[in-house]
Each structure stands twice: as C-alpha cells, then as structure tokens.
Amino acid sequence: MTDAEATRWLDAGEREAWLGLAGVMLLLPSVLDSQLQRDAGLSTFEYLVLAMLSEAPARTLQLKTLAALANGSLSRLSHVVTRLEKRGWVRREPSVVDGRITVAVLTDEGYAKVVASASSHVGTVREMVFDALTPAQVGQLRDISRQIMRRLDPEGRYEPPTA
Amino acid sequence: MTDAEATRWLDAGEREAWLGLAGVMLLLPSVLDSQLQRDAGLSTFEYLVLAMLSEAPARTLQLKTLAALANGSLSRLSHVVTRLEKRGWVRREPSVVDGRITVAVLTDEGYAKVVASASSHVGTVREMVFDALTPAQVGQLRDISRQIMRRLDPEGRYEPPTA
DNA sequence: CAGGGAAAGTTGAACCATCAACTTTTGTCG
C-alpha cells in the first residue's frame, strides 16, 4: 500500500470478522501445539513433517518439496530434520541423480510414531473446528480459505502438488 | 480424546477445508509479520500491544488485561513491555490502589508510532483477506470464527471486554 | 568446454517465546 492512497478502514462487519479470524489464528495453533506436545512430544511442524512423509511414495521426499508441504522454510526444515534424525524417526539420503538434492526417508520407528500420534491429533482438530460447524459452514470455510490462500501465495508455492 | 473412542477421521470435504485453514493459519501471520517488520520495525504482537493501548481510556491498561487483549501470556507481555519501554513507546506505572498491579501507559511517541503504522497494516489485512471475499463471505467468516473461538476459549478469557 | 549464475542445503548467530521458579502484595479464615 502506498502513501498516496487513502486507507480504506474496516467497517463494523469486517472488523468483527477480523477479530474472530485473528483470534483463531493466534489460539488454534497454540492449542494444537499443546495437545501434540503433551500426547506425543512433537511440535505441530514436526508432526506435519512426519505426516507428509508417511503419505509420500516410498515414505521419501526431497527436502525442498517437504518444506513446501509443511509450509516452512528450507532452513527451518533442515534444523528439524537434524533433530528428527537424532530421535531415529527420519534418515537423510543424498540423491543419486542430482548431487544438490537431499531426500528425507521416514524410518519404521518414525512411521509408528505418526500412526500413534495421528488419532488424538485429528480428534483435537475435529473437536475444536469441525464439531463447531455445520456441513454448510465447512464448505464455506473451504472456499474462504482457498480464496485467501490465493492472495497469500499467488505462485502456489505452498500448494500440495497433487494431493 | 481417549483411546477407547474410535477416531472419526476427516472426510474429503473436511480435509480440504482443514488444509485451507491450516495454510492460512501458517502463512497469514508470517505475511503480516513481514509487512509490519519491514514498514514499522514491529512484530505483530508488539503492534497489537500498542494498538490496544491506543484505544484504551487514558491510553492505559493493566498488564493482565493487556495480555488478554493481545492474546498473549503475562510473561510474554512483560518481556515485550520491557523492550517497548526501552524504545520509549510505553511507560510502566505501579497502581496506587493495589500494589500487585502494574499498568502500561502509551507515551506520545508510542501513539505517534501506532498512527504511523496502522494504515499500511490495515491495508495489508484488506488486501490479503477482505478483498478476496464477497460481503456474504465476510459474514460467514465472522460466524465461523466465532463458533471456533467458543471452542478454543470456552471461558471467554480472550474475548474483548466491551470493544 | 570454461565460467558465471542459479538451485539446494547447511550452519552459526541473534532473537524471541515458553516455562518454571521466585517475589511481592492482597485477601481470607481460623
């Protein structure tokens, strides 16, 4: 926004919607983090990394791709993979076809960890989000978040490739 | 969720809605943070603290209250107020009526800072969120986030008192 | 085929949030 344009402030309805969305954006991640930390000893990001790997072919993904799927930077992912390796849930392997590429492979222990954590995590999501909404609202939420995502990520860098 | 109950997994529609919401939850804060950091040298939380103070009577609030309004813990707020004091935007004052209470007061420099930062911040919110939505969707978003908030914060601890 | 630039990762430093322990003040209940 440039200084030349006059600010279009939020009207009453927009303000209410914004306060609500801001609240959800701040509280929901912290609730999910607490639950996962308590029940599985994982952060949401760590869980996402393991979960994405568990659904990938051969439980293997290039770090670049994994970073996008988990909505995080490559640097952040690299640090996290180092930690997950130390806990024995993930293994790094260099790519044979391209020397720049490193892939992450989910170990059997890592797979077991995801399976053990998924149920209660999904339960929390259902309880906090979907149990609060009507089926019609679920559809509305899908459309609304898609449209916002198109603004936040116009290049589709964080879009799931085919999922 | 207890082990005894079977997990109700997300159906296709819910899964799409969840991926969208999760994306917004992860990306929107980082976009807002970048904008504020670049244009004003503030984090979102710091901005929220200053903004809440600017709208309060006498530009003064008890730390406990301010923490709830800004959706943060008391500890986090205490650290932030220390930083904001060093930059001259906020002043701490002990309460005369209750020795346990500390209030934060927005200085004139702090008020000027909020005014200078608000316009471009609101511009970003409008651009990323409301310009992407129809008026009907704004209403839907308000209802949806209210209902989720009621789950996340059943006691209404993070509800704005009267705003 | 040589060199420059882009792509993919890694690493260390600086910064911020969280957690637990601690201090001070107030209220309450024998």
Added chain:
DNA sequence: CGACAAAAGTTGATGGTTCAACTTTCCCTG
C-alpha cells in the same frame, strides 16, 4: 491478628525460528 493461599508480575534458562553467509552441484551460454 496471624498465617496461608491466591493473584500479579518479573526474571533467567532453554529451545526453536529466522536471517544471512557459505558450500556444493548443476545448468547454460558464449
């Protein structure tokens, strides 16, 4: 009235995130 518990803040340590600098590999072009 004395003591104990709760409330409000503060503080230091710990751990995770970000940012910028750096390495290695690959691609492309002259």
